[in-house]
Structure formats: structure tokens, C-alpha cells
Amino acid sequence: MFGLGKSHTNSLRMDAPQPTSLLDIGAQNVIGKPLDRYEGPLKVSGRALYSAEYVFPDMAYGVLVGARRGAGRVVSIDAEAVTSLPGVIDVVTDFKTFIRNPGQGGETEAPTQGVEEIVYFGQVIAIVLAESYEAARDAAIRLPVEYEEAAGRFDFAAHKHETDVPPENNTPAHFGQGDLDQAMAEAAFTVDASFTTPSQNSAAMEPHASVAMWDEDRLTLYGSYQIPTKDAMQLADALGVGKDQVRIVSHFVGGGFGSKLGIAPETTAAAIAAKRLGRPVKAVMLRQQVFDATVRRSNTEQRIRLAADAHGRLIGIGHETLTSNLPGEDYFEPAGIGTHFLYPGEHRLITHDQVRLNLVLSGSMRAPGEAVGMLALETAMDMLAEQMAIDPVELRRRNEPLLDPEKNVPYSSRSLRECLDLGAQTFGWDARETRPAQRREGEWLIGMGMAAAARSNLLQSEEAKVRIEPSGRAVIETAMTDIGTGTYSVLSQIAGELLGLDPRSVDVRLGDSDMPASGGSGGSWGACGSGSAVYLACEELRRQLAKTLGVEPGAMTLKDGLAIAQNKSMPLAELVGDGIEAMGAISPGKQKDAVTQASYGAHFAEVAVNAVTGEVRVRRMLGVFAAGRILNEKTARSQCLGGMTFGIGAALTEELLHDGRTGKLVNRDLAEYHIPVNADVPQLEVLFVAERDQHSNPLHAKGLGELGISGAGAAITNAIYNACGVRVRDYPLTLDKILPGLPDL
Amino acid sequence: MRFTINGRLHEVEPDIRTSLLDLCREHLGLTGPKKGCDHGQCGACTILVNGRRVNSCLSLAVMHQEDEIVTIEGLGEPGSLHPMQQAFLHHDGYQCGYCTPGQICSAVGMLDEIAKGWPSHASTDLEQVSLDDAEISERMSGNLCRCAAYPNIVDAIREVAGADARTGSDVGA
Ligand code: FES
Ligand code: FES
Numbered sequence: 002m003f004g005l006g007k008s009h010t011n012s013l014r015m016d017a018p019q020p021t022s023l024l025d026i027g028a029q030n031v032i033g034k035p036l037d038r039y040e041g042p043l044k045v046s047g048r049a050l051y052s053a054e055y056v057f058p059d060m061a062y063g064v065l066v067g068a069r070r071g072a073g074r075v076v077s078i079d080a081e082a083v084t085s086l087p088g089v090i091d092v093v094t095d096f097k098t099f100i101r102n103p104g105q106g107g108e109t110e111a112p113t114q115g116v117e118e119i120v121y122f123g124q125v126i127a128i129v130l131a132e133s134y135e136a137a138r139d140a141a142i143r144l145p146v147e148y149e150e151a152a153g154r155f156d157f158a159a160h161k162h163e164t165d166v167p168p169e170n171n172t173p174a175h176f177g178q179g180d181l182d183q184a185m186a187e188a189a190f191t192v193d194a195s196f197t198t199p200s201q202n203s204a205a206m207e208p209h210a211s212v213a214m215w216d217e218d219r220l221t222l223y224g225s226y227q228i229p230t231k232d233a234m235q236l237a238d239a240l241g242v243g244k245d246q247v248r249i250v251s252h253f254v255g256g257g258f259g260s261k262l263g264i265a266p267e268t269t270a271a272a273i274a275a276k277r278l279g280r281p282v283k284a285v286m287l288r289q290q291v292f293d294a295t296v297r298r299s300n301t302e303q304r305i306r307l308a309a310d311a312h313g314r315l316i317g318i319g320h321e322t323l324t325s326n327l328p329g330e331d332y333f334e335p336a337g338i339g340t341h342f343l344y345p346g347e348h349r350l351i352t353h354d355q356v357r358l359n360l361v362l363s364g365s366m367r368a369p370g371e372a373v374g375m376l377a378l379e380t381a382m383d384m385l386a387e388q389m390a391i392d393p394v395e396l397r398r399r400n401e402p403l404l405d406p407e408k409n410v411p412y413s414s415r416s417l418r419e420c421l422d423l424g425a426q427t428f429g430w431d432a433r434e435t436r437p438a439q440r441r442e443g444e445w446l447i448g449m450g451m452a453a454a455a456r457s458n459l460l461q462s463e464e465a466k467v468r469i470e471p472s473g474r475a476v477i478e479t480a481m482t483d484i485g486t487g488t489y490s491v492l493s494q495i496a497g498e499l500l501g502l503d504p505r506s507v508d509v510r511l512g513d514s515d516m517p518a519s520g521g522s523g524g525s526w527g528a529c530g531s532g533s534a535v536y537l538a539c540e541e542l543r544r545q546l547a548k549t550l551g552v553e554p555g556a557m558t559l560k561d562g563l564a565i566a567q568n569k570s571m572p573l574a575e576l577v578g579d580g581i582e583a584m585g586a587i588s589p590g591k592q593k594d595a596v597t598q599a600s601y602g603a604h605f606a607e608v609a610v611n612a613v614t615g616e617v618r619v620r621r622m623l624g625v626f627a628a629g630r631i632l633n634e635k636t637a638r639s640q641c642l643g644g645m646t647f648g649i650g651a652a653l654t655e656e657l658l659h660d661g662r663t664g665k666l667v668n669r670d671l672a673e674y675h676i677p678v679n680a681d682v683p684q685l686e687v688l689f690v691a692e693r694d695q696h697s698n699p700l701h702a703k704g705l706g707e708l709g710i711s712g713a714g715a716a717i718t719n720a721i722y723n724a725c726g727v728r729v730r731d732y733p734l735t736l737d738k739i740l741p742g743l744p745d746l
Numbered sequence: 747m748r749f750t751i752n753g754r755l756h757e758v759e760p761d762i763r764t765s766l767l768d769l770c771r772e773h774l775g776l777t778g779p780k781k782g783c784d785h786g787q788c789g790a791c792t793i794l795v796n797g798r799r800v801n802s803c804l805s806l807a808v809m810h811q812e813d814e815i816v817t818i819e820g821l822g823e824p825g826s827l828h829p830m831q832q833a834f835l836h837h838d839g840y841q842c843g844y845c846t847p848g849q850i851c852s853a854v855g856m857l858d859e860i861a862k863g864w865p866s867h868a869s870t871d872l873e874q875v876s877l878d879d880a881e882i883s884e885r886m887s888g889n890l891c892r893c894a895a896y897p898n899i900v901d902a903i904r905e906v907a908g909a910d911a912r913t914g915s916d917v918g919a
Contacts, residue, residue, distance in 0.1 A: 037835050044843030045831040045850060047778020054777040127865040134772060135763040206844040206892050208792055239873060255780070255844030256892050427760045485842030485893045639838050646894030648797030671787040671890060678887040680868075682896040684879060 035635035046452020066164025071726025072153030075091030104263025111239035123293025179348030186316030188308035217367035292669035299363035317348035338370030368707035379715030413696035416627035437726035448724025454602035465534035468582035473574030487636025499539035501559025525704025537585030604716035615736035644709020652714035752820030778818035789889030799855030818847035841893035
């Protein structure tokens with residue numbers, strides 16, 4: 002870490018809009034450009050090191066042991082039965098300290114601890130240590146554990162009438178306005194439909210992994226985590242040590258999608274084992290354990306009610322949802338979150354009720370809320386359009402609100418209409434048959450569908466430090482991570498633009514909780530938050546450079562490593578002497594409530610449904626998105642491709658299946674839990690609508706990483722209906738559900 | 747036992763339970779091949795054995811006496827990337843990068859299969875295999891990518907293969 006000297010902090014609380022952005026006056030012309038990924042050469046050559054790949058002398062291998070009961074208690078663990086096996090060192094458990102449930106995103110306190118009591122099948126209860134991975138795995142499988150079994154709540158259907166109202170998280174659990182029943186009774190057109198979505202798993206390709214080692218009383222843990230700053234706090238609290246005694250390092254994260262927001266059970270297991278052994282310990286979760294004992298997205302049951310006047314303008318909207326989680330856990334899947342602000346309607350009812358089940362923790366997965374909520378809402382909108390016999394694109398156009406229908410405040414920026422129009426035109430939407438099952442090619446029925454996309458824009462408190470070295474190179478440090486999102490690239494571009502440097506002259510150091518605090522990757526806030534912190538630090542450095550030059554910052558141009566003012570140019574290296582540095586810090590403020598902030602988009606899909614088998618193939622798909630300033634067109638596009646593909650999975654294949662007797666996950670691997678493969682995904686297209694948002698942050702950008710999934714699956718559902726006239730409302734839309742409704746051959 | 751990895755001769759005595767993947771990752775310091783599932787379900791561990799792509803997690807190290815093995819590290823390195831690595835970089839055929847070494851090794855092995863005329867499920871003509879997007883997608887479907895860089899992966903492979911025609915999916919055609 003650099004910066005022993007004090008560095009000035011340039012702080013900004015978002016209490017007012019930022020009408021101008023320095024990114025618009027930078028002379029380097031790199032912001033937004035589709036540059037290849039900053040860290041790309043390391044990744045494509047296999048040189049990027051992920052957490053399980055750190056090697057330390059005398060390191061022991063740990064393999065976790067999961068409970069083979071769904072509810073009950075561990076009576077005894079017979080360690081001696083395995084410690085005599087060749088290479089086995091010990092079996093470690095700590096009934097009090099091991100975490101039972103993984104941590105939720107953004108929490109700074111320890112997650113639920115204590116593993117003697119078993120509350121879900123697969124809950125981690127011990128770790129077996131050995132000199133080799135093979136020996137540890139063998140012993141973990143053989144380890145005799147005695148249980149006392151108890152009755153558990155495993156079946157959603159059986160318990161769905163026993164609900165509680167969870168505490169508010171980023172959306173209130175219950176919200177009501179006006180009288181929806183009345184609106185439904187008086188409306189010219191109504192839709193009242195129920196939907197179900199199954200539990201899902203993020204299935205990041207890199208399994209959760211921790212390499213833990215203690216130096217005296219300080220723990221360093223190389224872990225695959227999205228928010229090292231807060232994850233280190235969770236872990237310190239769980240271990241009962243001071244915050245500064247735990248450091249988490251996550252330079253590269255092999256995908257997260259929410260599953261690595263909070264700490265998972267391998268962290269405490271590795272940390273405690275490393276302490277007991279006095280050796281570094283590596284613990285990598287098996288793929289099955291990732292399914293069993295990290296997080297799932299909750300299943301949902303959703304009822305949508307739409308009440309529209311004779312022109313199709315919504316006067317009422319209802320979104321009542323049921324979700325599930327472990328007893329005592331506050332988090333709920335906020336399925337109605339997008340419904341609060343997407344469409345108008347004076348009469349509104351949006352609720353979330355929780356069913357308590359003994360299934361693995363439910364938590365955040367990509368676009369918590371919108372990802373499943375929009376599967377229901379945007380399908381219901383399609384049903385309304387059909388009932389009114391108007392184009393579904395036109396129905397959305399007629400329902401563009403001027404103000405947030407609940408808070409009565411303006412939108413910070415909202416280009417949904419532009420996305421709809423550009424998408425319809427580019428996709429050839431006017432070729433769509435308005436009645437279903439009209440277009441046939443051989444044994445395939447062809448249809449088109451669309452849906453809107455929306456994802457709330459959030460801001461976290463973020464800090465970053467930027468230094469200009471005596472060599473003229475810049476260095477960025479923040480605990481922010483890059484989980485595939487493009488953070489390394491966009492931060493190098495922001496600093497490059499503001500300091501007049503080729504982004505390759507900027508060193509970006511990420512993913513270390515010892516670095517300036519960050520809200521990390523999650524909730525689509527990463528690029529905007531950490532980017533703003535870098536922006537603010539660079540703004541301060543520009544002031545310092547201008548001062549040295551004896552001019553106002555506005556009278557100075559920075560380009561190609563030179564500072565140009567008053568017709569003179571000088572290399573940065575000469576200007577900065579021993580180097581200069583500054584901190585940037587941004588935090589949310591009044592803008593959060595003064596305007597409603599979200600990113601928007603529109604999806605268009607063309608599918609083929611096999612008239613004989615009911616098999617669905619996605620043939621074409623276009624996503625048009627508006628998310629403020631795009632920071633790197635290439636990595637931004639990739640984020641959207643990823644989101645849209647999650648949408649394909651949610652619509653067609655992804656479903657966690659629990660054994661109703663024990664809660665055991667039946668399809669706990671990548672052969673049985675079906676994420677989309679290459680052949681399931683056509684050459685998706687992505688377009689961006691130019692937009693700036695001065696209310697969100699000084700970059701004028703909004704969140705993008707989760708926008709692509711919002712509505713994507715509904716566009717497919719609607720296309721399936723258009724293709725074959727079958728509307729399944731029980732996700733995923735597998736062929737067995739479509740087949741019975743297919744038209745006669 | 748002895749074999750070569752990336753042109754270098756190794757003489758080792760692995761535990762008979764050690765997979766080829768774990769031999770690379772845990773014993774030889776080659777962490778380019780990734781472990782995504784350890785069950786042959788994801789392709790992250792794909793490497794080239796005597797020129798053919800294999801899931802190294804499904805193969806025991808002791809089965810590879812005298813074999814010539816190439817991992818992602820052997821294809822190229824920063825500064826001198828293999829054309830397939832360069833194409834993945836240019837087309838953004840990855841995001842988190844975890845599946846990427848497997849994707850790239852798989853793509854290299856796959857193009858060789860095409861060159862040899864081996865047909866696939868997607869081939870319309872079993873005698874004359876041509877490389878269109880459907881062929882690429884089908885043949886690359888053993889390599890999962892949760893970040894879902896699939897369209898970019900197809901673009902990258904198409905570029906390397908020199909196939910210039912951008913063809914659509916043949917589904918329902
Ligand atoms: S790790 Fe070998 S196929 Fe997944
Ligand atoms: S790049 Fe992340 S899984 Fe493929």
C-alpha cells in the first residue's frame with residue numbers, strides 16, 4: 002500500500018445533481034471506448050490467479066463435510082475413525098464459531114453461526130485436513146457422523162399458508178396506495194394472473210474457495226468474494242477478532258452473481274483450521290457444496306393484477322408475492338421492486354410475505370427482485386395487450402409515467418420509450434403476427450415477443466486512492482472487485498480520461514480489504530460507485546497539478562502524459578516530483594429520494610417451438626438498453642449478453658429441485674442444474690441508447706450489470722405464446738408444460 | 747512416470763487418485779486449467795492431450811505415461827498470445843475469465859477436429875463438414891460459461907477459423 006504521507010480527500014455526498022462531468026471535457030478520448038479488457042492478457046493466457054491458486058509453504062488441504070440430514074442435531078463426529086488414514090492431519094470443527102448460514106450482501110456483522118443444530122441439508126459441520134487434497138477428500142467422505150434427526154419444513158406447498166412479514170430491506174415488504182380492488186372492479190380491462198418461479202443457483206464457474214493463514218493474530222484470507230471490505234468485517238465478527246485483524250484478498254473472482262456477496266462456510270472453516278494447525282489451509286468447496294451450502298435465489302409465487310382504462314392506461318397495479326427463507330433470516334426476494342416505479346396507476350398493492358423453510362439460505366442472485374418479478378409483470382402486460390388487441394410495444398408507450406407513481410418525484414433519467422422504439426425498428430417487430438400460432442416453418446412454430454427491462458440504480462459509499470508516480474504513471478487502489486464486470490478496464494479509462502493518460506499507463510489494484518473501503522460488486526453499483534471515487538480523486542489531482550502550474554484547473558489540458566497550459570506543455574512526471582496522491586470518496590445523499598433512479602431497456606425475442614415435441618429454441622434476441630454514460634462499450638455489451646442469457650436460463654431451464662422429505666437438493670451439479678450452454682444461445686444483439694444521468698453520480702452513469710436479465714425471460718415467454726398459443730406461467734417453461742397446449746398438427 | 751507438459755519433460759510419481767487436473771494445479775504449478783465441477787460437466791479443465799481436447803478432471807494422472815500435454819500456459823503468454831487467445835481478447839470472449847482457459851483449449855482442439863472432417867450433431871452434411879455458427883456452438887457446448895460470453899466466443903472462433911460468412915442458427919429452418 003502506498004500513501005504514508007497524508008493525502009487530501011475529495012468527498013462528495015450526492016445531495017444535488019452534478020450538471021457537468023469532467024469526463025465530457027477530458028482530452029484523452031478513452032472514456033466509453035470499446036477497449037480490450039485491461040486484465041485480458043492474464044485471463045486468456047491462464048495467468049490470472051484466483052483464490053484457490055495461491056500456494057504457501059506447508060499448506061494443508063481442507064475438504065468440508067456437510068450434514069446428511071435436513072434438520073436435527075449433530076450428536077458426534079468420530080474424527081479418530083479417519084485421522085489414522087495416510088496423510089490425514091485432523092478433523093476440525095467448532096460448533097459455536099463455524100457459520101451456519103452464509104452472509105448476506107452488504108452486511109458487516111457475522112452471519113448466523115453455530116453448526117451443532119442442523120437447519121438445512123448439506124450445512125457445513127466440519128472440515129477434514131490432510132497433506133493432500135485426495136487424502137482430505139477421502140477422509141471427508143468416510144467421516145462417521147451421528148445425527149439426531151428432527152422434523153423439518155421442506156415443502157413450500159405444504160407451508161405456504163404459514164407466512165410472516167419480513168422486515169423492510171431495500172424495498173418495503175408491504176406497500177399499498179388507493180384501492181386496488183375498487184380499481185379492478187371499475188377498469189375497462191383487467192388481468193389477474195398467478196405465476197411461480199423455482200429456486201435458482203448463481204452457479205458461478207469458480208467454486209467458493211478460501212486460502213487462510215495467520216501471521217501472529219492477523220488473518221489473511223485469499224477468498225473469492227465480491228465485497229472484501231464488508232466480507233472482512235463479517236469474518237472478523239464471526240471469529241470474534243478486531244476488524245483490522247482480518248484481511249480478505251480477491252484480485253480475481255470467477256463470477257459471483259450474488260453468491261459471493263457475503264462470506265460462505267469455507268471461510269470460517271479455513272480460518273479456524275489454519276489457527277488450530279498453525280499452518281496455511283486451503284478450502285475449496287466442491288461444486289455440490291456450492292449448491293448445498295451457499296445461497297439460492299428463493300422460489301416465488303406471484304399474483305399480478307392489472308387494471309386498465311379504455312385506452313390501456315393503467316389505473317391500478319398489484320404484485321403480491323410469496324417467497325421462502327430459513328427461519329430467522331431477514332432477507333426476502335424483493336420480487337415487486339421494479340413494479341413500484343415502472344408503470345403508472347394510482348391504486349397499488351405490492352407485498353412480500355415469507356414462508357419459513359429448512360432449505361439452504363435464500364439471498365441475492367443477479368438482479369434480486371426484478372429478475373423474477375419481471376417474469377410475472379411483463380408476461381401480464383403481454384396478456385393485457387392481447388386482451389385489448391393492441392401491440393405490446395404500444396401498451397408500454399401508453400404507460401410511460403411522468404412522475405414516480407408512488408413517490409411523486411421525477412425520474413432521474415428514463416429512456417424506456419427510446420429503447421422500445423429503437424428495438425422494435427431494429428428487430429423488425431412489425432413482421433410479428435398479432436395472433437398466435439400463425440407462422441410455421443416445417444415442424445417449428447415461430448413467434449416474437451418483447452418485454453421492458455428496468456433495474457433500480459443504487460449507490461454505495463466508496464473510496465479510492467489515486468497516485469501519480471514520479472514516472473508519470475498513475476496507480477489506483479480500492480477494495481472494489483472485478484468479478485467479470487470490467488472494473489479494471491473502466492477504472493483505468495476514467496483515470497486515463499481525467500489525468501490525460503493512456504489507460505495502460507494506469508495501474509489498477511483491486512480486491513484487497515486493506516485498500517480504501519468499497520461497497521464492492523453487487524446490485525449493479527460497482528462501476529458507478531468506485532468509478533466516482535476514482536473520478537473524485539482524479540479531480541483533486543487535477544487541482545494539485547493546476548496549482549503547480551499556476552493556473553486554474555479549467556485552463557489546463559491533460560493529454561498523453563502531458564499537462565498543457567498557457568501554450569506550454571510539461572510531462573506529468575516532471576510536475577509531480579516525488580509523486581502526488583489523493584483520495585476520492587462518494588456517498589449517497591438526498592438525490593436518493595429526490596428522484597427515482599433506474600436503468601431501462603427493452604428485449605425482443607424470436608423463438609421456435611417444435612410443434613411435435615414442444616421444445617423451445619431461442620432464434621434471435623435483441624436487447625436495447627439505456628444506463629446513462631457507457632464507460633466501456635465492449636465490457637458493457639458483455640454485461641448485457643450475460644444478463645440476457647441468465648434470462649434465457651430462467652425462462653427455459655433453470656430450476657433447483659429439493660427432496661420434499663429432507664430438503665436435500667436433488668440436482669446439485671452442473672449436469673442436472675441446467676444453465677444455458679453455447680448451443681442454447683443465439684448471436685444475441687445489444688444496442689445502447691445514448692443517455693446521461695446527472696442525478697446519479699459525477700460520471701453520469703447508471704448501473705448495468707443486472708439490467709440485461711430484467712424482462713429477458715418474459716420476452717421469451719411472450720414469444721412462445723406468440724409462436725404456439727401456449728402461455729405457461731410456471732417457470733421454467735420446459736417442454737412437458739408446453740406440449741399439452743400445442744395446436745393440433 | 748514421465749510425460750511432457752508444454753514441451754517440458756516431467757518425471758513424477760503421483761498418488762494414483764490424482765487427476766490430471768489436480769496434478770497440473772496442485773503439483774506442477776500450472777493453474778491455468780480450472781476446476782469448475784471436477785465431474786466432467788463444465789469444461790473449465792479442458793487441456794490438450796496429444797492434440798485432442800480432454801476434460802482433465804476426468805482423467806487420472808497415471809494414465810498419461812509418455813503423453814504430450816498442452817495447457818493454456820503452453821499456447822501463449824502475455825506479449826506473445828496464441829491467435830485464439832488474441833481473438834478471445836479482441837472479441838471479449840470472456841468476463842470473469844474462469845472458464846476461459848478451458849474454452850480456448852477446447853476451441854483449438856475443436857478446429858482441429860473440423861480440419862479432420864469429423865462431423866457433429868449439427869452437421870448437415872456428414873461428408874463435408876463446414877464451419878458455421880451452429881457447428882461452433884454445438885461443438886463448444888461442453889464448455890459452460892456462466893458469464894455467458896457465448897456470442898463473443900463464437901465470434902472469436904469464427905475469426906480464427908477464417909470463416910467469414912456470418913450464419914444464423916439453423917433451428918427451425
Ligand atoms: S472441472 Fe473438469 S469438466 Fe468441470
Ligand atoms: S468468463 Fe466467467 S464463466 Fe466464462
